[in-house]
Amino acid sequence: MYEYAPWSRKVLNRILAISSGTLPILDVQLGGACNLNCIYCDTPKYHSPCLLDIDSLERIINNGNIEWVYTCGLGEPTAPENIETFKQILSICKQKGAKVSVFSNIVNLDDELLSYIAEGTLNVLFKLDSFDKKKMAYLYGRDRSEIILRNYQRLLEAIKLSDGTTNLGASIVPTKVNYDDVYQIIDFCMEHGIFPLLGQLENAGKCSTVFDEMELKQEELLSLRSYINQKYGVEYQIPVCPATISAMHITNKNDVIVDEKTGLSCAWFWLKDPKMITLGNIKDMSAGEITKRIIDYRKSKFEEVVAIERTLKANPFGGCGGNAKALLNQYISIAKY
Numbered sequence: 358m359y360e361y362a363p364w365s366r367k368v369l370n371r372i373l374a375i376s377s378g379t380l381p382i383l384d385v386q387l388g389g390a391c392n393l394n395c396i397y398c399d400t401p402k403y404h405s406p407c408l409l410d411i412d413s414l415e416r417i418i419n420n421g422n423i424e425w426v427y428t429c430g431l432g433e434p435t436a437p438e439n440i441e442t443f444k445q446i447l448s449i450c451k452q453k454g455a456k457v458s459v460f461s462n463i464v465n466l467d468d469e470l471l472s473y474i475a476e477g478t479l480n481v482l483f484k485l486d487s488f489d490k491k492k493m494a495y496l497y498g499r500d501r502s503e504i505i506l507r508n509y510q511r512l513l514e515a516i517k518l519s520d521g522t523t524n525l526g527a528s529i530v531p532t533k534v535n536y537d538d539v540y541q542i543i544d545f546c547m548e549h550g551i552f553p554l555l556g557q558l559e560n561a562g563k564c565s566t567v568f569d570e571m572e573l574k575q576e577e578l579l580s581l582r583s584y585i586n587q588k589y590g591v592e593y594q595i596p597v598c599p600a601t602i603s604a605m606h607i608t609n610k611n612d613v614i615v616d617e618k619t620g621l622s623c624a625w626f627w628l629k630d631p632k633m634i635t636l637g638n639i640k641d642m643s644a645g646e647i648t649k650r651i652i653d654y655r656k657s658k659f660e661e662v663v664a665i666e667r668t669l670k671a672n673p674f675g676g677c678g679g680n681a682k683a684l685l686n687q688y689i690s691i692a693k694y
Contacts, residue, residue, distance in 0.1 A: 358516060358589060361526035361552035362456035363480050364596040372424070372599040373691045378646050381424045382604035383417065385409065385446065386431040390438035390610070394498030397530065397564035397571065399625070400431050407439050410611050413639045415449050421644025424555060427600045429460035429677070431609055435470065438682040444469065451478045457484065466502050466508040471492045472473070474515040474524065481623055483555065485527040487538040488545075494536070496534060498587065518550045526552040531581060532571040539581055547589055555581060555674050556595060566678060578673035597679035597686055601626065602688050605647050611639045613647050619662050620655030621688065626678035656694045663689055 362368065372381055388407030389400065415646035426446060428434045429650030434443040443459070450457050451473070460483045473479035484505075487493050517524045529545050531539045539555070546553040557578065560568045583629065585593040598605075606614050606622040614633040616624035636650040666685040675681060 358547065358551055358585075358591045358593075359523040360521060360596065361480070361482065361549050361554065361613060362519075362522040362524055363456070363482075363551075364414035364526070364554075364598055365429065365522045366596075367520070367522070372603045373687075374424055378648075379422055379613055379644075380603050380605050380622075380635055380651065381422055381602045383414070383421075383426045384422055384424055384600040384606040385428050386415070386607065387428060387434050387439040387442055388436075389432040390436040391433040391462075392499075393433070393462050393501065395563075396496055396498055396567060397532070397558060397562075398498075399559045399562040399564055399630075401563045401625045405431060407442050408441055408610050408639055409416060409602055409607070410446050411442065413611065414446070416609070417639060417644045418449055418455060419561065421605075421648075423453070423455050423644075425456050425458065427458045427598075427604065433462055433464070435461055435463075435465040436457050436463075439597060440465065441443070444687050445474050448477060449474075456480065456507050456574050459603045460484075462497070463508045463512065464504055466511060467610075471511065471515055471638055474512070477517065477524070480526075482526040482528050483509075483512065485509070485529055485542055485546075486532075487535045488541065489535075489538060492538065492584060493653045496532075496562070501660055513549055516550055523550050525550075529555050531555060531573055531578065531633055532558055533573060534571060536573060536577060540584060543581070543585060554584075554595065555593075556626055556676050557674050559625065559628045561628075565630075575673055580595055594683070595675045596681050597684050597687050598623065598677070601678040602683060602691070603644070605644070605651065606633075606641055608655070611645055613637050613639060613650070615640070618665070619688075620651065620658045621683070622651070623678050626681045627680075628672075628676040628683050646676075656690070659692060659694045 389402035389405030
C-alpha cells in the first residue's frame with residue numbers, strides 16, 4: 358500500500374525530529390465557502406470570508422523554515438471565494454521549495470492546479486465516498502457527480518509514485534448510505550496507487566443532526582479494516598497527520614489557534630466539534646513568537662494529556678489527524694517538556 362506522501366512515516370519522522378524547537382508546517386484555513394453542501398459537513402460556515410493576510414503568511418513561510426503547508430479547512434480551498442488565495446499560497450510555496458497538501462472535493466480542478474500537482478508542489482487528499490451518482494448527489498448535497506467522476510480520471514493522469522508514497526489520497530467516510538460502496542473504493546485506490554484514508558464519521562457541525570442514522574456499527578467498521586488486512590496483507594491504520602503535532606494553525610481571520618484540551622494544532626481527531634483557543638494573530642507575530650506561545654501552552658497541558666491518553670481506547674479507524682490514542686501516544690513520546 359502506498360502512503361499518502363504528506364502523511365507518510367518518512368515525513369512524520371522527519372518533521373517530529375525537528376519539532377522540539379520549531380514548527381515546520383502551516384495548517385491554513387481559507388474561507389468557509391464551498392461548492393458542495395455535504396449532508397455530514399463538519400464545518401458548515403459557508404459565509405465565513407477568506408481574510409487571510411498573504412503578506413504575513415509569506416513572511417512566516419520565508420522566515421519560519423516552513424516545509425509544508427496544509428489546507429484542509431474551513432471550507433473548500435478551490436471554491437470561487439477561496440481559489441485565488443489558494444493559488445497565491447501555491448505560488449509562494451513553489452518559490453520557497455515548500456510543498457502543499459490540500460483536502461478538496463475536486464469539483465473545481467483546473468489546468469493551473471493540475472500543473473502544480475504534476476510538478477510536485479501540490480498533493481491532493483480528495484473526497485471519495487461513492488461512484489454511484491445518486492448516492493453522491495445525496496451525500497454531497499448537490500449533483501456534481503459528472504464533474505467529480507471526470508476529475509477522478511484527470512487526477513490519475515497526474516499521479517506520482519515514489520519510494521512507497523503517492524501524491525494522491527482518497528478521503529473516505531463510511532456511513533450506512535455508502536457502506537457497500539467502500540469495498541469497491543478500496544480496490545480502486547489500491548489498483549491505482551492512491552492511499553485510501555478511511556475516517557470515521559464526526560459528530561460535528563451539520564452531521565450532528567444525522568449522526569445517529571448514518572453512523573456504522575463498530576463491527577461494520579472493523580469488517581472494512583479486516584478486508585484491507587486480508588486482501589492486501591496490510592495491517593491498516595489511519596496515519597498520524599504531522600500537522601496535528603507540528604503545525605502552526607492559522608484561521609481564515611489570521612488567528613493562531615490550538616486545541617484547548619491538549620494544545621495540539623488540530624482537534625478533529627476527537628471526532629466532534631473542536632474547542633480551540635486563540636494565542637495571537639500572525640499580523641503581529643514572528644514565526645518564533647508563534648512557536649513559543651504554542652509550545653508554552655502545550656507544556657501547561659502536558660500532564661493532563663498523559664492522563665487522558667492512559668484512559669483512551671483505540672477506535673476502529675479514527676478521524677482526521679489520526680486515531681486519538683495513537684496520536685497522543687506519538688505526541689507524548691517526542692515531547693521534551
